[in-house]
Amino acid sequence: MQHRCIPLFLALAAVAAPATALAAPANASATAGFDIALRDQAGGDLERFYAERGYKPLWVRGGKLGPQAATLLSWLDSAALDGLKPKSYRPDKIRTLVRDAQGGDAQALARAELALSEAFAAFVRDQRKPGKDRTIYADKALRPKAPGTLTVLRAAAFPKDFAAYVSGMDWMSEDYVRLRTLA
Numbered sequence: 001m002q003h004r005c006i007p008l009f010l011a012l013a014a015v016a017a018p019a020t021a022l023a024a025p026a027n028a029s030a031t032a033g034f035d036i037a038l039r040d041q042a043g044g045d046l047e048r049f050y051a052e053r054g055y056k057p058l059w060v061r062g063g064k065l066g067p068q069a070a071t072l073l074s075w076l077d078s079a080a081l082d083g084l085k086p087k088s089y090r091p092d093k094i095r096t097l098v099r100d101a102q103g104g105d106a107q108a109l110a111r112a113e114l115a116l117s118e119a120f121a122a123f124v125r126d127q128r129k130p131g132k133d134r135t136i137y138a139d140k141a142l143r144p145k146a147p148g149t150l151t152v153l154r155a156a157a158f159p160k161d162f163a164a165y166v167s168g169m170d171w172m173s174e175d176y177v178r179l180r181t182l183a
Contacts, residue, residue, distance in 0.1 A: 037106040044149075046149070049117070058157060060109050065113075067163055093115070094119055
């Protein structure tokens with residue numbers, strides 16, 4: 001009886017294989033188009049970050065921007081709560097790029113991906129920038145430094161759920177986030 005199951009399994013696999021093989025190139029070409037657009041548009045630290053990841057996006061999944069884009073825009077809009085200037089992150093321009101990317105065009109998605117990453121890195125860096133306190137450190141190496149773009153983006157790429165990382169403002173302490181939500 002087992003001998004009959006194996007040929008039946010192979011027959012079912014053979015029937016399903018062509019459909020899978022036909023679907024893969026379309027998805028692969030869409031991904032390749034985005035990868036090429038991202039590679040062409042990225043520069044500086046963003047180019048280095050995405051190249052290290054094989055041009056895997058942070059903000060785009062399945063040809064669409066994830067909910068973390070809207071979350072970041074809300075954080076940027078309320079940056080004054082952090083003592084920062086919201087306009088310095090260009091949320092209106094990013095909002096336009098996000099709107100343009102809703103159609104799924106690879107070039108528009110890449111522009112939005114890069115603008116979101118750039119604004120995110122700047123926002124996190126500015127939030128984590130040491131204050132102007134007068135603390136005297138025994139060694140200059142102990143003095144806190146604002147993280148660079150690569151450091152911010154690498155840390156953001158590490159968690160399994162990037163959307164939760166952004167919505168929970170996980171780059172800041174839990175106490176800070178609680179106080180910020182009370183404001």
